[in-house]
Amino acid sequence: MTISEGVLWVGGEAYPLRNISHVSQRRLTVDKDAAWKQFILRSIGWFILGGILAAVGDTAGMIVFLVVEALLIWKLVSALRKPPVYGLVLNTSGTQREAIWTTRQEDMQRLVHEITKAIGNPDVAQTVINLAHAVQGDLIQQYGAGSVRKAQHSGSGNIRF
Numbered sequence: 001m002t003i004s005e006g007v008l009w010v011g012g013e014a015y016p017l018r019n020i021s022h023v024s025q026r027r028l029t030v031d032k033d034a035a036w037k038q039f040i041l042r043s044i045g046w047f048i049l050g051g052i053l054a055a056v057g058d059t060a061g062m063i064v065f066l067v068v069e070a071l072l073i074w075k076l077v078s079a080l081r082k083p084p085v086y087g088l089v090l091n092t093s094g095t096q097r098e099a100i101w102t103t104r105q106e107d108m109q110r111l112v113h114e115i116t117k118a119i120g121n122p123d124v125a126q127t128v129i130n131l132a133h134a135v136q137g138d139l140i141q142q143y144g145a146g147s148v149r150k151a152q153h154s155g156s157g158n159i160r161f
Contacts, residue, residue, distance in 0.1 A: 001100065001111070001128070001129045001130075002127070002128050002129075003017070003114070003115070003118045003127040003128075003129075004127070006018065006122040006123065008020070008090075008115060008118070010088075010099045010100055013099070015090055015092060015099070016092075017115075017118055017119050017122040018122060019092045019093055020090055020091065020092050020115070020119055021091045021092065021093075022089075022090075022091035023088070023089070023090060023091075023112050023115050023116050023119070024089045024112065025086050025087060025088060025089060025105075025108045025109070025112055026086065026087040026089050026098060027084050027085075027086055027087075027105075028084060028085045028086075028087070029084045029085075030079055030080065030082045032079075032080055035076060035079040035080060036076070039072060039073075039075070039076040042072055043069065043072055046065075046068055046069060046072060047069075050064070050065035050068060050069065051065070053065060083103045084103070084105070085101050085102070085103055086101065086102055086103070086104070086105050086107075086108040087099075087100070087101045087108075088100045088101075088108060088111055088112065088115075090115075110129075111129055114127060114129055
């Protein structure tokens, strides 16, 4: 990310500092209650089906039962261990955009501070800000009643579904 000549550059996107009306951050976290609920419901269903399979399939059925339950536990643990993700929110001309995402809150706070400082004095010399923990690609697994898919983000611009 670069600030130069009164323009904030995020990747290939340009945000004129004079057009930015608000800078803030957004925090996205995993809904842990929903993850637990999903795990419990899947485990109950698997205990019923897997129990039948284990009774009919003897040793092989029991191995399949244990492997699938271990995969359900692994999926729960991986969901619960996902760190929060922080997004830079820029409001320009009534439009709100999430410009960049990172897993480190300190980096995002520093970024918001630097951009706010540059807005106050847009003719300052060039500033380059590097985020070591910027995230890209599939970064947000949404959980809950209204969620049907993953949100994808390239590190700049809005989230795609």
